Amino acid sequence: MKVTKAEIVISAVQPEQYPTLQVPEVALIGRSNVGKSSFINTLIHRKNLARTSSQPGKTQTLNFYLINEMMHFVDLPGYGYAKVSKSKREEWGNMIETYLTTREQLRTVFHVIDLRHPPSKNDILMYEWLCHFDIPHEVIATKQDKLPKTHVPRHAKVIREELGMPKGKHPILFSSETGLGKEEVWKVIYSACDIRPNLDV
Numbered sequence: 072m073k074v075t076k077a078e079i080v081i082s083a084v085q086p087e088q089y090p091t092l093q094v095p096e097v098a099l100i101g102r103s104n105v106g107k108s109s110f111i112n113t114l115i116h117r118k119n120l121a122r123t124s125s126q127p128g129k130t131q132t133l134n135f136y137l138i139n140e141m142m143h144f145v146d147l148p149g150y151g152y153a154k155v156s157k158s159k160r161e162e163w164g165n166m167i168e169t170y171l172t173t174r175e176q177l178r179t180v181f182h183v184i185d186l187r188h189p190p191s192k193n194d195i196l197m198y199e200w201l202c203h204f205d206i207p208h209e210v211i212a213t214k215q216d217k218l219p220k221t222h223v224p225r226h227a228k229v230i231r232e233e234l235g236m237p238k239g240k241h242p243i244l245f246s247s248e249t250g251l252g253k254e255e256v257w258k259v260i261y262s263a264c265d266i267r268p269n270l271d272v
Contacts, residue, residue, distance in 0.1 A: 072257055072266075074115040076139055082132035084166060086173065090135050095264035096143040096176040100167065101183030102193055103149030106213040109247040110183060111136065111144055114256060133170055142264055145170070145177075150193050171206055179207040179263035181256070186212035186226050186244065190233045198234045209259055210234065212242035216249050 083089050099107045112120055115138060134146040147167050171177065180201060184194050201208045212230055215223060223244065230242050243259075245252035260266070 072139070072260075074117075074139055076137075077115045077117060077120050078137055079120065080135050080137045080143075082134050084132050086169060089133075089170075089174070090137075090143065092137070092143075094137075094140075094142050094176065095178045095266075096135075096145050096174065097260055097263065098145040098147055098171065098177060098180045099183060100147045100171075100180055100197060101149060101211075102185075102191060105149065105183050105185050106247060107146055107149070107183050110181070110211065110213060110245065111146065113245075113247040113250060113253060114144075133166065141266065142260070143176070147171075150197065171201075172204060177206075179209065179259065181211050182208050183211045183213055184230060184242065186215050186223070186230070186242070187217055189229050195234060207263060209256075210236065210240075210242040211245050211252070211256070213245050213247070215244045215251055216246040 080090055080092075081088060099110065101107055112118060115136075120136065131148055133148070136144040136146070138144060147170065150164070150167070171180065182194075182198060182201065184190055190198070198208075198210070210230065212227060218226060227242055227244065230236075231240070236242075243252050243255050245256065
């Protein structure tokens with residue numbers, strides 16, 4: 072998609088703050104510092120719309136980005152960050168669960184996992200949770216460029232097996248450095264949001 076307009080519209084912590092604009096929404100979930108912001112910036116050809124940070128746990132709200140005035144990307148707080156209080160982690164968990172189970176505009180979730188490492192316990196729990204509630208989702212394996220090419224298939228296989236992905240499903244390999252996977256991700260978005268595709272992605 073040729074993105075001509077992209078802006079953050081609100082950082083929300085409760086449903087009353089969600090945008091009222093009735094457009095499809097695509098949510099991003101993953102552990103802290105897994106590369107969700109870089110993923111968003113790569114998809115929309117921007118360098119810093121979604122703020123990247125070397126400090127895990129930086130995203131503490133639901134950040135709604137309006138893309139071409141026709142859809143929202145929703146960046147959810149990262150999970151698994153140990154250096155916050157148990158009460159704060161529970162607060163983030165409730166915030167995420169409320170959005171994912173009640174938001175009518177939600178069309179699909181991109182579950183972002185670092186290809187370089189086996190899925191964490193929290194990655195597995197989140198995947199199982201999405202499956203349990205029958206929430207449409209795709210697994211995105213980021214940082215593909217950080218691995219030797221010969222190691223990539225083995226790492227992708229580990230993710231498939233550890234998560235228990237069904238036969239025929241695979242993580243979408245993605246690199247914010249090279250743009251690998253960007254077109255495949257946009258095809259998922261077009262289909263999920265019922266948007267007519269164009270070739271300029």
